Amino acid sequence: MEHHHHHDHEHDHSHEHAGPHVHPVTQNLKVAFFLNLGFTLVEFIGGLITNSVAILSDAVHDLGDTFAIGSSWFLENYAQKGRTTKYSFGYKRFSPLSALINSAILLTGSFFIVFETVPRLFQPEPVNAQGMLLLAVLGVVMNGAAVLRLRKSQDSVNQRTVMLHLMEDALGWIAVLIGSIVMYFTGWTVIDPILSLGIAVYIFVNAFKNLRAVLTIFLQATPKDVDIEKVKEDLLSIEEVQDLHDTHVWTMDGQYNILTVHLVLTQNRALSELPVIRDRVHQVLKQHHIQHITVQFEVPGEMCELEKH
Numbered sequence: 001m002e003h004h005h006h007h008d009h010e011h012d013h014s015h016e017h018a019g020p021h022v023h024p025v026t027q028n029l030k031v032a033f034f035l036n037l038g039f040t041l042v043e044f045i046g047g048l049i050t051n052s053v054a055i056l057s058d059a060v061h062d063l064g065d066t067f068a069i070g071s072s073w074f075l076e077n078y079a080q081k082g083r084t085t086k087y088s089f090g091y092k093r094f095s096p097l098s099a100l101i102n103s104a105i106l107l108t109g110s111f112f113i114v115f116e117t118v119p120r121l122f123q124p125e126p127v128n129a130q131g132m133l134l135l136a137v138l139g140v141v142m143n144g145a146a147v148l149r150l151r152k153s154q155d156s157v158n159q160r161t162v163m164l165h166l167m168e169d170a171l172g173w174i175a176v177l178i179g180s181i182v183m184y185f186t187g188w189t190v191i192d193p194i195l196s197l198g199i200a201v202y203i204f205v206n207a208f209k210n211l212r213a214v215l216t217i218f219l220q221a222t223p224k225d226v227d228i229e230k231v232k233e234d235l236l237s238i239e240e241v242q243d244l245h246d247t248h249v250w251t252m253d254g255q256y257n258i259l260t261v262h263l264v265l266t267q268n269r270a271l272s273e274l275p276v277i278r279d280r281v282h283q284v285l286k287q288h289h290i291q292h293i294t295v296q297f298e299v300p301g302e303m304c305e306l307e308k309h
């Protein structure tokens with residue numbers, strides 16, 4: 001808790017000029033959360049009124065988006081708390097945890113859609129094509145506005161990912177828009193369950209990919225952006241390092257990577273030399289996207305319990 005009062009000393013103030021008290025990113029997330037939540041509700045109700053499974057599928061998708069935005073909004077506030085005695089790593093793992101919950105919601109949701117939709121392929125039900133068209137226009141406008149807004153400040157990888165997602169969502173709505181026009185003129189209501197299944201597959205594939213990525217984090221796999229063999233090679237290329245063992249790399253949240261290693265030094269070194277060697281180690285590891293480093297130095301011939309490569 002004491003970190004909360006101290007965080008001003010460690011925090012970069014350069015991005016805080018836009019608002020006196022509220023973090024601008026948090027403010028954007030808050031707006032995005034309530035817009036998405038509102039739109040999700042409109043879709044669920046609209047889907048029931050128009051009797052369209054395609055609209056209901058999109059509602060499930062947007063429920064997932066709402067949850068994702070809501071949890072990053074929540075985490076944005078939480079992350080400022082920093083480390084506590086109970087959570088010595090801070091709250092970074094809460095991010096993959098919320099991604100895990102979201103994947104579970106979306107996977108369940110996509111099965112639910114398929115379950116509801118498949119019978120309609122064989123027995124199409126009448127839908128209100130005009131109502132669908134209205135919702136689709138609203139969907140295209142909302143997603144399009146969000147894309148245009150993000151386009152102005154496209155500086156981080158994360159924002160680009162969000163924009164690509166929004167563009168995919170907009171494409172989905174354009175498909176619903178075209179489908180509803182065709183249904184209006186032809187009465188081919190089988191288009192509705194076909195669109196719905198398309199959306200369900202899209203939800204499933206994305207949720208499955210996210211789940212797989214999140215599980216590798218919880219299973220403490222070597223992070224994707226770290227080549228552990230190259231890390232070892234580069235550490236061994238440091239003049240004073242003779243050998244190494246017990247190398248572990250894992251990630252807190254997919255971005256913040258941690259490494260521990262035992263380094264055997266070439267000969268008995270003076271304690272006063274260690275900071276210089278450690279600096280070299282840190283320089284090497286910085287190039288490998290590793291932010292948190294713990295090194296144990298050993299002397300040649302030392303018996304180490306963990307000496308298994």
Ligand SMILES: [Zn+2]
Pocket residue numbers: 061062065165166169
């Ligand atoms: Zn989306």
Ligand SMILES: [Zn+2]
Pocket residue numbers: 245246262298304305306307
């Ligand atoms: Zn050791």
